[in-house]
Amino acid sequence: MSHLFRVGVIGAGRVGAVLAAGLRAAGHPVVAAAGESDASRRRAAELLPGVPLRKPSDVAREAELLLLTVPDDMLPNVVKVLADSGALHAGQVVAHTSGRHGLAVLAPAAAVGARVIALHPAMTFTGTSVDLERLHGCVFGLTAGADERAIAEGLVADLGGRVTWVPEEMRTLYHAGLAHGANHLVTLVSEAMGLLGAAGVDDPAGTLRPLLDAALDNALAHGDAALTGPIVRGDVQTVAAHLKDISANAPDTVPSYVAMAWATLDRAVTDGRLLPIRAQAIAGVLSAYGDRRVLSPRVESA
Template sequence: MTHRPLGVGVVGAGRVGAVLAAALRAAGHPVVAAAGESDASRARIAALLPDVPIEKPTAVARAADVLLLTVPDDMLGNVVAMLTASGAIREGQYVVHTSGRHGLAVLEPAREAGARVVAMHPAMTFTGTALDLERLGGCVFGLTAGAGERAVAEALVADLGGRPMWVPEEMRTLYHAGLAHGANHLVTLVTEAMEMLAAAGADDPSGTLRPLLTAALDNALAHGDAALTGPIVRGDAGTVEAHLEDLLANAPQTVASYVAMARATLDRAVTDGRLLPIRALKIHDLLARASVAAATPTTTLAPVVPPTVVDRTTHLR
């Protein structure tokens, strides 16, 4: 532990809160109380924070030197306002939320009451079990804090085994959007890819994808757009057309995301010069026709070229 022990209280013992509190306790900070209403939250407290008393949020706040607010984004403002109005927030107390989207503005009522406020978001997905404790090692935490709180914020991240990344207040939402786009949408993408393979007869879709996706992820993280391969970057319109026809017939629920990602991939391939705009035209046309086909009872790519294709071609040039 890099500083004196601080009594930790957690309001919202969901997947994130219970894990972070358990990690801080392992680093030497006593967890004084936790608040959790649902059966799942109480089960997490029992499993990850044994012997920690379950209290109402106001009681947790009054008992804590460091109050972790790990509630959903849309609830955070109301929770801060309620705890402050009740007198549970005190001068000198650290009030720390784990929202990626929010910065310090949402904690303004607590700051006005004299609390020292910190935004501390772990760039990690959580299961809410002990498995997450090892994953915290090396995890980046998006931090926003005033000059007077920076040292303690960094020390808490160090005690969690993480690495600090300072995010300006005005960039919190963009920071969080990058994480959500990369991680949350990846889950949807991979799940749909497994559905396609299952429809094609694969008996182990996840095992089929794992080596390919691992290599693609590593290459993308290391090389960005240069890692791109496949029919889009090659300009193989016939292959893209065959994909779309089969998806419309056998996995129509995946067409919208295939089209969206193909369009984004096409634009990037043209922008970096790997695909000529004239070759991109035909693929843009196919994608536009697939969007129309997916929204109608037909499962064929009718030769419809909407005006937006021309507009986007002008942009691509």
């Protein structure tokens, strides 16, 4: 267990309330929280019972470890306002949970002597007690100076997580990888369920679950080698038929299907699994539906 900090959290949203509850379960006293919305207040009542809700500046003044769990675009202003108001102090640990931002956004806190950490959980949160179990084994993307590394690692250990260190200049790319994989997966799966529903399948989620579980496991274990389906097989007529029926029944899904089909085609060509003549034929089908006017260099040279 790391040193026990008096914890304050500004932004009692899905992430903040859960992380504060996790630290509290590890023995860190949570002394105050700030959250303005009704949803934040409900989360605080459920996950942090007995913790008073206060103004952000009051939370900051009372905390030895201040968690800033506000949206990315709000974070720079929140840090500046807290620093300018004198709510931050030397020796205090100030950690944010943004995936995109590193330590630069915490410069106003560092300027008054605070010890700054970027601590991002690579997890999607519901803002309920279900998330507490998900913290165990969760990877945290950390960025910290040499003197704060041990503190950051200790906090992750207390939450039951695992550490990956992310260089300051790579924070945005790190976050893009997570968002592209997780956020766009939700969109993709929702659209797939919509297609199955339109096809008359009575349980789209139950139909997809075994397939998606297997595909995800295989992709994580084997990367592109796990790819199956009509594009890697070179089934030109199947891809064309897909697009014809999607256009007729779920036209809003055409752009994402075409975009992902282009990306899949590129990768199938790169690893040599698709014959050049088939790749060109599929590219011709996709070009009729998408706004990609020029063939991918990979496909064009196949």
